Amino acid sequence: MKINRPLAELAIQALEEIFFQDKFADKVIEKCMKSQRQWGNPQRKFFAETIYETVRWYRLLDFMANSDDLWRVLGCCWLRQGFDLPNWEEFEGLTHDYVKRKGKQAAENFLVIQSLPDWLDKYGREQLGADWEPIIKALNKPSEAFLRVNALKATPEEVLLALKPNEIEAEKVSPELPHALRLKERKNVFVTEAFRKGLFEMQDAGSQMIVPLLGIEPGHRVVDACAGSGGKTLHMSSLMKNKGRIIAMDIHEWKLHELKLRARRNGVDIIETRLIDSNKVVKRMAEQADRLLLDVPCSGSGVLRRNPDTKWKLTIDEIERLRALQYEILSTYSQMTKKGGQMVYATCSVFPSENEQQVERFLKEQGDKWTLVKEIHVRPDKEGYDGFYAALLKRK
Structure with missing residues (x-):
């Protein structure tokens, strides 16, 4: 890929918005893509990878650049990826040999070579001990792309065939995830006829392990x-075969609107959306659910591969705020489960403070009403998926 001036300037603009205006990387990239409709797939892929890799390795690149000037940081990113830099003033003195030499120096410092804020490394070690280093190394690798086949409309084999005209190749993941497909190469699947017909959704394989825990039936x-x-x-x-009733609740109305559009495309008509605009909404649902999913807000530490800017936006105060919110949701929303019903508490975090420690506290306070049936920990360094935790509990 030949690096041109307009692309580089747009990349600098994107990085400024992410680091200095506190905007989310995925939203910034999406906006930039829309402004460059003339770009082909190679340019779009190159731009997105440039931004994500610069954000992912920002501390390391800043060390290599020996400066917080974003032009030099960006130049070090491209050199590290093996690209040649244009002969521009902003890149003066930056060479492949220079970056290799700085990389060897960085290897002596775990915080720099893994590009971590000091506080996050300290917290990760306190939470996970010896497991922290392999987990964070795995989370620093770019994520793979997975699809979940919509069993209401297609089989995995039919989706594989439907993607071929778009030159998109995928493969089955495992018998334990019968509807999961892994893309062999990341491509834009949203422009395909198969997606428009609702034959699949984008969903990480780790995420696909959560809902089956509930034991849902039509x-x-x-x-x-x-x-x-x-x-x-x-x-x-999909697991309910579009039979029964699902009540989808959230505090954000715009998200529920997006859910309605997706449900229509998926051919689903059993979903009722409810906006949580007061505590009364939850109280009215007391003991009405055969199955309850609490996929609570969390630090997102298990999905750093997809959202590397979280490393630079997250704080210890925010984790503490989220922990309090998680427990409030667990202790109050759980009342929606019928006696004899089942509930799953889930996060996309790798930290025990947001996961098993929350469940342990819940059982200590309400153990006379609940039984822990099963826990799962999905680790990026073991399964290779995003990091997830889920606990299946049964109401006595």
Whole structure:
């Protein structure tokens, strides 16, 4: 890929918005792509990878550049990826040999070579001990792309065939994830006819392990209490064969609107959305759910591969705020489960303070009403998926 001036300037603009205006990397990249409709797939892929890799390795690149000037940081990123730099003033003195030499120096410092804020490394070691280093190394690798086949409309084999005209190749993941497909190369699947027909959704393989824990069956009344835009809600409807009722709840109305659009494309008509605008909404649902999913807000530490800017935006105070919110949701929303019903508490975090420690506290305070049935830890360094935690609990 030949680096040109307009692309480089747009990359600098994007990085300024991410680091200095506190905007999310994925949203910034999406906006930049829309402004460059003349770009082909190679340019789009190169730009997106440039931004994500610069954000992912910012501390290391800053060390290599010996400056916080974004032009020099960007230049070091391209050199590290093996590209040649244009002969521009901003890149003066930056060479492949220079970057290799600085990389060898950085290897002596774990914080720099893994590009971590000091506080996050300290917290990770306190939480995970010896497991922290392999986990963070895995989280610093670019994520793979997975699809979840919509079983209401297609089989995995049919989706594989439907993607071929777009030169998109995928493969089955494992018997334990019967509807999961892994893309052999990351491509834009949203422009395909198969996506428009609702034959699949983008969903990480780790995320696809959460909903099956609930033991959902057709005809159940299921509540997804932190539904967001509905990735797991749609997985529920698929397992229920579009029979029964799903109540998808969230505090953000725009997310529920997006869920309705996705449900229509997926051919699902058993989902009812409810905006949580007061505590009364939850109280009215007391003991009504056969199955309840609490996919609670969390630090997102398990999905740093997809959202590397989280490393630079997250704070210890924010984790503490989220922990308090998580426990409030767990202790109050759990009341929506029927006696004899089941609930899953889940996060996309790798930290025990947001995961098993929350469940342990819940059982200590309400153990006379609940039993822990099963826990799963999905680790990026072991399964190779995003990091997830889930606990299946049964109400006595």
